[in-house]
Amino acid sequence: MVSGPSGSGKTTLCRRLADExxxxxxxxxxxxxxxDGEIDGKDYHFLSRKDFQSHIDxxxxxxxxxxxxxxxxxxxxxxxNQLAVGTDVVMDIDVQGANQVRSCSDAQIKTAxxxxxxxxxxxxxxxxxxxxxxxxAEEVIALRMRNALEEMEHWPEYSxxxxxxxxxxxxxxxxxxxxxERLRVSRLK
Amino acid sequence: MVSGPSGSGKTTLCRRLADExxxxxxxxxxxxxxxDGEIDGKDYHFLSRKDFQSHIDxxxxxxxxxxxxxxxxxxxxxxxNQLAVGTDVVMDIDVQGANQVRSCSDAQIKTAxxxxxxxxxxxxxxxxxxxxxxxxAEEVIALRMRNALEEMEHWPEYSxxxxxxxxxxxxxxxxxxxxxERLRVSRLK
Numbered sequence: 001m002v003s004g005p006s007g008s009g010k011t012t013l014c015r016r017l018a019d020e021x022x023x024x025x026x027x028x029x030x031x032x033x034x035x036d037g038e039i040d041g042k043d044y045h046f047l048s049r050k051d052f053q054s055h056i057d058x059x060x061x062x063x064x065x066x067x068x069x070x071x072x073x074x075x076x077x078x079x080x081n082q083l084a085v086g087t088d089v090v091m092d093i094d095v096q097g098a099n100q101v102r103s104c105s106d107a108q109i110k111t112a113x114x115x116x117x118x119x120x121x122x123x124x125x126x127x128x129x130x131x132x133x134x135x136x137a138e139e140v141i142a143l144r145m146r147n148a149l150e151e152m153e154h155w156p157e158y159s160x161x162x163x164x165x166x167x168x169x170x171x172x173x174x175x176x177x178x179x180x181e182r183l184r185v186s187r188l189k
Numbered sequence: 190m191v192s193g194p195s196g197s198g199k200t201t202l203c204r205r206l207a208d209e210x211x212x213x214x215x216x217x218x219x220x221x222x223x224x225d226g227e228i229d230g231k232d233y234h235f236l237s238r239k240d241f242q243s244h245i246d247x248x249x250x251x252x253x254x255x256x257x258x259x260x261x262x263x264x265x266x267x268x269x270n271q272l273a274v275g276t277d278v279v280m281d282i283d284v285q286g287a288n289q290v291r292s293c294s295d296a297q298i299k300t301a302x303x304x305x306x307x308x309x310x311x312x313x314x315x316x317x318x319x320x321x322x323x324x325x326a327e328e329v330i331a332l333r334m335r336n337a338l339e340e341m342e343h344w345p346e347y348s349x350x351x352x353x354x355x356x357x358x359x360x361x362x363x364x365x366x367x368x369x370e371r372l373r374v375s376r377l378k
Contacts (some may be wrong), residue, residue: 028331048271065199089249099267115254117374138272155374156378158281158373158374159373159375160369160372160373160374161372161374162372172368173368173369173372175365176364176365176366176368176369177365177368177369177372178368179361179362179369180349180362180369180370181364181369183347183350183351183362183366184348184349185344185345185347185348185350186305186348188350189345
């Protein structure tokens with residue numbers, strides 16, 4: 001599981017790990033409608049509200065949350081099916097979702113679980129990254145900043161923390177974490 | 190701490206990590222006499238029996254053992270002085286020594302401690318590595334083999350296990366372990 005505020009670079013790290021075939025990128029499901037260019041099964045599993053609710057009722061979701069009237073979640077099968085064939089899974093997930101995954105009782109998931117929090121090197125750098133193309137209103141950036149700072153308070157709940165430097169350095173550390181955890185005796189026994 | 194039988198390649202891994210300035214290589218002390226070419230303070234700290242005993246009495250040794258009438262050990266200062274200035278330390282140590290270090294009550298050492306067991310990929314490969322230049326007597330190799338197999342039974346006592354493949358692959362994993370452990374939250378808090 002990889003968490004961190006917008007602007008931390010966590011999504012780039014997760015996507016690259018999957019591109020390099022080091023892990024399967026866990027695709028979330030959502031009830032929101034696809035945006036232009038979004039592909040079902042690649043960006044999200046797009047579900048109807050009824051189907052999403054059925055998954056909740058069946059206990060098929062590893063974690064889920066409602067954001068602005070839309071539901072988001074992770075199918076347990078999306079993770080467990082990969083682990084079952086020996087493929088590592090990387091999940092780009094927020095702090096609340098990570099908490100739900102931690103409380104999961106599935107032995108396979110518990111054994112596999114590693115959590116990393118990625119954060120920007122400084123408030124100034126975070127502000128600059130959240131500023132985007134520089135066309136957003138001051139209040140919008142201020143709100144993003146507040147949300148990011150609030151999310152960042154949760155880093156001590158994680159096993160590992162990565163303070164973002166450059167893309168290459170960050171990825172080297174991130175991949176090192178994957179390689180190292182594959183040597184862990186508790187998982188080999 | 191890195192343990193493993195002769196022929197596992199652990200010493201090469203430790204030395205390279207130190208050569209690349211990723212860690213300080215912990216120099217053991219011993220009462221045996223220097224062999225040709227061995228340098229005091231580089232290969233070992235060569236000590237008189239009296240000085241060695243004084244270190245034991247003062248509780249200055251992190252671990253020590255007697256092998257064939259000679260004493261070997263690790264000075265606590267050799268490790269703690271480096272950790273105090275933020276330098277990681279790598280120790281090439283046997284299973285018994287590792288056990289003594291694990292039971293050390295020094296908070297700085299306990300926080301820093303990571304243990305890795307390195308083992309050869311197969312019995313056949315181990316036998317071939319222990320065979321050396323092929324000039325040793327059958328019984329000598331058989332004894333080395335028994336010792337190595339006995340030592341290898343201890344891998345489940347370690348946090349990480351590396352099964353040796355090639356020098357480059359092994360070193361990549363070993364270095365990954367160092368990089369990953371530097372991200373560990375329990376050590377950053």
